[in-house]
Amino acid sequence: MHASHDLILVLFSYVIAVASSYTVLDLAASAGQARGIRRWRWLAFGAVLMGMGIWSAHFIGMLALNLPVPVKYNLLKVLLSITAAVLGSFLALAVIARFRAGLRQLLGGGILLAAGIAGMHYIGMSAMQIGIVYRYGYVVLSIAIAYAAAYAALWLSFSAMTGNEKQSGWRKLGGGLILGAAIAGMHYTGMLAAQFEPDHMHGDLPGVVLEQKWLAYIIAGGMLFTLWLSLIGLNISRRFSRKDTKILVNEKWYRSLYENNQDGILSVDLELRIIGFNPAASRITGINQETLEDRSLDFFLNIVVEEERGRMHELFSRSFGGEYIGYETTIVHQEGHRVDISVINAPVTVDGQVVGTYVIARDVTEDKQVKERNHYLAFHDELTGLPNRRMFNQLLEQAIEAHSGKQEPFGVMVLDLDRFKMINDSLGHLYGDLFLQEMSNRIRNSVVNENVILARLGGDEFALLCRFTRKQMNVTDIAEAMIAAVAQPYHLKEREFYVTMSIGIAFYPYHGQDPVQLLKNADTAMYEVKKNGKNDYHFFSEELNGELLERLELEGDLRKALERNEFVLHYQPQVHEERKAIVGVEALIRWQHPQRGLLSPAVFIPLAEEMGLIVELGKWVLREACRQMHRWHEAGGPLVPVAVNLSSQQFHQYNLLEEIVGILKESGLAPEYLELEITESMMMNANISAEVLSGLVKTGIRISLDDFGTGYSSLSYLRLYPIHKVKIDRSFIRDIVTGGEDQAIVSAIITLARHLKMDVIAEGIETREQLDILLDGGCREFQGYYYSRPLPAHEMADMFLLAARTS
Template sequence: MADTPKPGSTPESELGSQHPESQRHDERALSGNLSNALVHENSTRRIASGNEAIDVLSRFVSAIEYTPLVAIQSIDRTGIVRFWNSMSTTIYGIPAREAIGRRLSDLLQHQDKEPEFADTIDHIWQTGQAVLPRDWQITTSAGANLWVYSTMFPVFREKKIHQIFCMDIDITLRKREEQALLALGANFRTLFDRSADAILLIEDNYFLEVNPAALTLFGYARKSDLVGRNSNDISPTTQPDGKPSSEKFSQMLELAHQNGNYRFDWLHVNASGETFWTEVLCTEIPIDSKALLYIVVRDIRERKHAEQSLQLAAQVFENSQEGILIADMNQRIVSINRALSDITGYTIDEVVGKEPQSLCVAMRDKAQFKTISDEVHAHDRWQGELWGRHCNGRGFPLWLSISVVRDSHRNVVNYIAIMTDISDRKASEEQMRHMAEHDFLTGLPNRVLLLDRLQQAIAVAERNAIKLALLFLDLDRFKHINDSFGHHVGDKLLQAIAERLTKCVRAIDTVSRLGGDEFVIMLVDVGRGEPISHIADNVLNAVSMPYSIDGNDFIITTCIGISTYPNDGTDMDTLIKNADTAMYHAKGNGTNRYQFFDDEMNRRVVERTLLENSLRSALKSSEFVLEYQPQMDMRTGQIVGVEALIRWAHPALGLMLPSRFIAVAEECGLIVPIGDWVMRTACLQAKAWQDNGHPLVVSVNLSVAQFHQKSLLKSIVDALQQAQLAPQFLELEITESILMDEAKGGIDTLRVLRNIGIRLAIDDFGTGFSSLSYLKRIPINKLKIDQSFVRDITVDPEDAVIINAIIVMAKSLNLTVIAEGVETQEQYRFLQAHGCDEYQGYYSSKALTADMFARQFLQPS
């Protein structure tokens, strides 16, 4: 969205320099512009119809915001200004930002008529009726003195007056002209004949003289057609309020007699019988013993139409079923209607002055907001589906249409947004889509949805160079159950199996029923082949557990065929066919078994099984060891801590790094006891160094499984107590994925650990999806920049920008920043120059055993 400066106020001296003829011409042009811009009645009936509604409101807002010569304001029941258009700024010299939110009486003083003005406003609030337009002499808070011709009318919301709108026209020059005409004497005839306004002289209610402009206005060819006729001849029998024209005109003349002059709106009729609205200025001129009436008549039918259209548009705005928001050129909310308050729960006072995107959850996403903003800037409109935010925090789907209102110079005046809560529609669509894409018996995705998800998964796997797997299941001897127990029992058995299968996989995977007793499981991002066999084992065990249905107990088994992408195929048909083929190979070898389509994968599965069996005895055999990598202070070069890293001294395969066995440990349920061993060993070692005069903070990684275990706090406290190590010397490293997956209970756990005195760090920061607002809620001490960003820091500008952003963000949250994987002097200098606090990596040292670490770093100085 483009920003456009607000129009500045025009000094009174500049207003005074405008020629009277020019001003009258502009006022007549104003009527046409305003009328063309405002809402027609037929269009308003279709305000909920998408783009038409936006176009209607754009014209409405453009009219009231940027209409030339008409100052438009609105006030609420307390007299507070809620709307102040550009011409109000121009005429009164008061910017909108200074007017909105203040009392109108503090901005505009009606000189000695202030009580009368207050009574007029009070009358509208009490009766709900508009008052006759009239002249007011104004002194503004900016020091200007001027005359305005003002029209005031109420706008209703749910049958109650919500606001009062005021439409003011600056008539200061006209006032001066009128006074000058009366004072010119000998030159009066020339001005009378040449005036662009219709002028009539009336004596005893009969026309004494009329000027050429009057003949044109009323459609007469000669003066004799009007002179000598009764003034009632150019008025209809009654006025719009139902009062007889003759009686009401007499009342207007009496007011002119009392005040010297009086201005009012009047319905006239021309020679063709056409009625039209005029503005009448009636001035009494005493001549000898008689009173001559000097009448100036101006055609205002288009202005009247504009006023009626404005009232109609304002009522449509307030009572539309669609939520409508109007923002100014600086993208700050100016007004919202009742429907938007109902949708979001916010009142107008709570949102005025704020940015519109605060009402939409998705628009807080900088990338998406930029996309929308670019589209609006390029095409002056955007529409689409977003996620709204209710004031109570509840999210809901909404359809949003945004449109830009520009002035004649293509400068942005306003932004308009129409919001529709589509929760019901989305729910209905979701129900229909679910029925079309899911199996009616089990509720699992059917073949249609499976193929759709499989196609998407293949595309993702190809783009990210990852693997996926298909498990094709066919129940063993299911026909026998249908034949023996009946199809109703068979259906319930299929439902029970579907429930068990769903529990065997992750939420990102898909379990589908193809039909009959065939199921397919799609596993995404499976990495190596080992996790696939682990899941296949779980599926076999789950399916083969006993069933009890309608008093019948039985056991059923299944065979599984497995194919993987890209090893066994790169398209849907090939993967499904190969998994089906592997399933038949499995059945050929018996029941309750699985078979990979790829023989090489089978070989790796055997190796993985051997590794798992060895891993189970590793703890008992004390095969694990810890190595320690120093963490260095960037400023002093001193060692401030160490990270404990596990190694497996495998009796046959030698020293193995965690990348070789941690995944297997997680899959077979050994990661928790291994993690507890690391915690205890690291605490004991830190205490030993401390007793030798080297107090160092030891950093230990927490796995997802450890973080989820109920005994986490107890195991940590036990490790500290066993080592007699103070909590401040233990630092726990937690990955972003743990934090983002955790609910409030996880944050509470972190707070307890922090309160104990344990230090907390986010490991591999930058590889997850943490947001700044989320980090503020988490009680952490340190961010650890992932080595994938450090590796190319001196050659990849994007990595350099990311690291700099992480450091700046951490500093704003008072967090320590440490970079891992620092291997070169160039990397070290870059991090040091950008304010990184600590580092670790081969630039200082590789990971060392406790003895080697002590000899290299902890020798007495």
């Protein structure tokens, strides 16, 4: 039977196939993003929509067929063809909605979709109550077309789901066109496979004759309208979905920030109920989350320290009024300790109305402790806990301001420990720190009260602010009490150590009207005490100003003296009285000042020690003395040693032995002709001293103990260390003629040295009477003005060394 097609309806069938394919592929992306029951709802809706679209395209194509005879349709089979289309679409959508582009998934999805399209077509064809004979080659071709187009459409659909938004639109459109072509191509190829036989019409079978043209248009219009509504609904749904997703994502971000925030956060509504809190809030307060839940704000305020609760109520009232407030307060942790917190009350506003507030709390206990500690250290001495120089200056400024109206006087003292440097150098800084702590406690306990403030300015220097009225002021009692407290022996390392204190005193407003001038003048008075023998106090006077200026000038000149070669050595002979022979000379430094003339070491040696020049100066003395003695030996003088004093700082140099050996090699003097004079104060640290002295003695250098008897623990020094000679201090010789005690001490020293097989020499001999007493006591070697004052090198050679050579 010859058949023809209505081309307009053919076009409609293709448009419907494309439109339904595009709509469903667009819907598949939403189905793939959905989860749970929503996902299955999307798939069911899409399957119905796609199945109806495929069926509509097919049915319109059927109605486009013009046969010369009317044809009845079996409605049950029509409905069955719709079911096949919907089921195939559902299975295919379920595959592609999983977002997996594996070959198996695409092949399987293509087979399912092609089966649905083919099944729908041939079931629909069987609904026609007319004989149909199929050419099976075309049948296979129609199914192949359906499968190839379905596979290509599914691949494009997957690409659309995984691409960007712009690519996605074009790929879905391409997928719709291809899938529409699959439906149309399969249908019309299938129709080409069918041969209708009017002789085999089933007129006796039940069926319905359809009005082809108008029914096709109605189905096409209805389906297009349905697809249009679906696209609009899908777009609206997608917008809501995006909004919901954005809200959900934002909520997750907010919840993560809320839960993981290191600051404690409480959410409080207008009814003062705690409606939210994070783990940090429990950690800071020590209250578990079950206890905090749905509690009144008063429950939280009850853990605030009592003195802060009233202020907290006021601050929360302001916060609920819409004010953003930051403050600090203190709460009591559930374990009982106090926690300092920094708090922010941040109002929550909805539509311009305050609906509650966030309480954001940070534990700043440790930060506050560090801040307080840093502030404390900025104004206190870490070693002693006393106010430091900065704080003392501030207190001094406050005292000046308080006394400036009536010019009411108050006192400022500067205190310095005598001989502390020697202890610190000998024992090391650790024991020096312990010693300083003990001395500061003694001073503080002896005088400090609400009107007296003690501060440590640095090193062993302290300051005292006496804020008395004029009638109450008695600074001499304070000074004497401190001197007495410091003078007590200090037990350290199984030994007793003694120090004294020098104190300078200045008064406001007479000696200065600002902190700098007052401290400077008190410092000047303190140095006057040191110059005059130490262990005393002295008031500032204008005369001291001139001395201070002179001292500053001297310091400036001293720095340049070595460069200008202004130092010279004088030599004092050491004589064996019975043999009437010179047994050695002592090298003594002098400063040939260009304006002041020849200066004694008592004038500049203390300055050199304070300025850190003593090591360099001592090295120069040692080198010059060795050179001179070697020259005398070369000139034929007696082979006697030269005695050189070592300072404490020199003795404690790590490379002392190497330096001395180097100087001996440089000068050419044999080690046995160098005698180093040391003091007891240098040997307080037994381990260091024994090592240094042993190294010196091994080279052949002789060791002499100077000023013997004036220090402490002398007997233990004589027993421990390799000492060749003991030098009796001039302080015992001065009054030996009239003082029985000095004679006894000198006699004991001589006897002790003999038993220890040490040489003994007495210094400071000025009269025959002193010499005779020492001779009777057994001493044979002497040094002093009785024989000669210290002489320049050429006079020493002429008077003693050349004479000894010629004799």
